Amino acid sequence: MNPPRSETLPLRSDEDLVRVRQAVRAWMVEQNFNLVEQTKMVTAASELGRNALVYGGGGSARLESPVDGGHGGIRVTFEDHGPGIADIAQALSNGFSTGGGLGLGLGGAKRLVKDFEIFSEPGQGTRVIITIRK
Amino acid sequence: MERIPILLVGEFLLVSIQVDLHDRLALALQDDLTTEVVKVRAKGVLIDISSLEIVDSFIGRVLGNIAALTAMLGANAVVVGMRPAVAITIVELGLDLSCLRTAINVDQGMAMLRLLLRPVASQGSDESAEK
Numbered sequence: 001m002n003p004p005r006s007e008t009l010p011l012r013s014d015e016d017l018v019r020v021r022q023a024v025r026a027w028m029v030e031q032n033f034n035l036v037e038q039t040k041m042v043t044a045a046s047e048l049g050r051n052a053l054v055y056g057g058g059g060s061a062r063l064e065s066p067v068d069g070g071h072g073g074i075r076v077t078f079e080d081h082g083p084g085i086a087d088i089a090q091a092l093s094n095g096f097s098t099g100g101g102l103g104l105g106l107g108g109a110k111r112l113v114k115d116f117e118i119f120s121e122p123g124q125g126t127r128v129i130i131t132i133r134k
Numbered sequence: 135m136e137r138i139p140i141l142l143v144g145e146f147l148l149v150s151i152q153v154d155l156h157d158r159l160a161l162a163l164q165d166d167l168t169t170e171v172v173k174v175r176a177k178g179v180l181i182d183i184s185s186l187e188i189v190d191s192f193i194g195r196v197l198g199n200i201a202a203l204t205a206m207l208g209a210n211a212v213v214v215g216m217r218p219a220v221a222i223t224i225v226e227l228g229l230d231l232s233c234l235r236t237a238i239n240v241d242q243g244m245a246m247l248r249l250l251l252r253p254v255a256s257q258g259s260d261e262s263a264e265k
């Protein structure tokens with residue numbers, strides 16, 4: 001069994017977002033998740049990281065393994081201290097965007113990674129946690 | 135900033151995305167391709183994404199923009215080489231890329247671009263008109 005570890009990466013630029021995608025990919029590969037699982041997790045991370053960057057004014061992504069005292073699995077927590085989301089259900093619905101996007105990122109990330117939690121408070125910021133278990 | 139190289143092959147522009155595509159770079163490619171289509175009067179654009187490990191909502195939107203812009207400028211766009219895992223993920227994400235013309239690889243994409251250039255009358259079963 002691998003020793004517990006974690007890594008926190010900043011999300012302040014487009015390049016940071018690429019580094020977060022690369023880190024999630026590397027952890028997924030290390031734990032032998034298959035190509036489709038890898039691609040879904042990295043794509044979800046890309047959506048959530050971009051939201052933290054664009055709407056949250058920047059933030060961080062924290063990778064952790066193992067999850068819940070198990071033998072493996074990966075948890076990624078995206079955190080920002082931006083304006084937060086007043087209506088989470090609306091933000092999750094397809095096609096809702098305040099930024100001229102497709103409005104797919106948040107709902108799409110939840111479809112890609114079923115274990116999805118979101119916490120947001122107007123004026124406090126947003127935290128989204130995605131987890132894949134072994 | 136680095137740029138993704140655009141090659142002119144005959145009357146077509148060819149782009150192979152070999153780097154981790156960050157958002158500004160994707161937008162720069164969109165601008166560069168649009169400018170280049172006009173500059174060299176390209177009849178088609180082929181984008182090879184076989185090295186792309188993900189297509190998320192942003193990259194998907196840029197690919198759609200490129201297709202729409204090239205169409206407006208009288209050229210065709212074909213996206214080739216999408217990985218199966220990427221295709222599966224796109225569908226689950228909810229991204230609709232049905233507006234994109236796609237092909238399996240560069241060869242087939244090129245063949246498609248050439249076919250699209252043939253006058254309507256000579257398309258289909260009438261092969262003799264071309265020979």
Ligand SMILES: Nc1ncnc2c1ncn2[C@@H]1O[C@H](COP(=O)(O)OP(=O)(O)OP(=O)(O)O)[C@@H](O)[C@H]1O
Pocket residue numbers: 047051052055056080082083084085091092096097098099100101102103104105106107108126191192
């Ligand atoms: N971290 C965040 N902080 C504040 N608001 C957010 C955050 N993430 C999402 N939102 C809000 O939720 C909306 C929906 O987000 P979602 O990612 O689904 O779509 P989008 O980013 O607008 O477009 P797309 O992701 O398809 O390019 C955003 O337009 C924004 O208003």
Ligand SMILES: [Mg+2]
Pocket residue numbers: 047050051101104105106
């Ligand atoms: Mg988004």
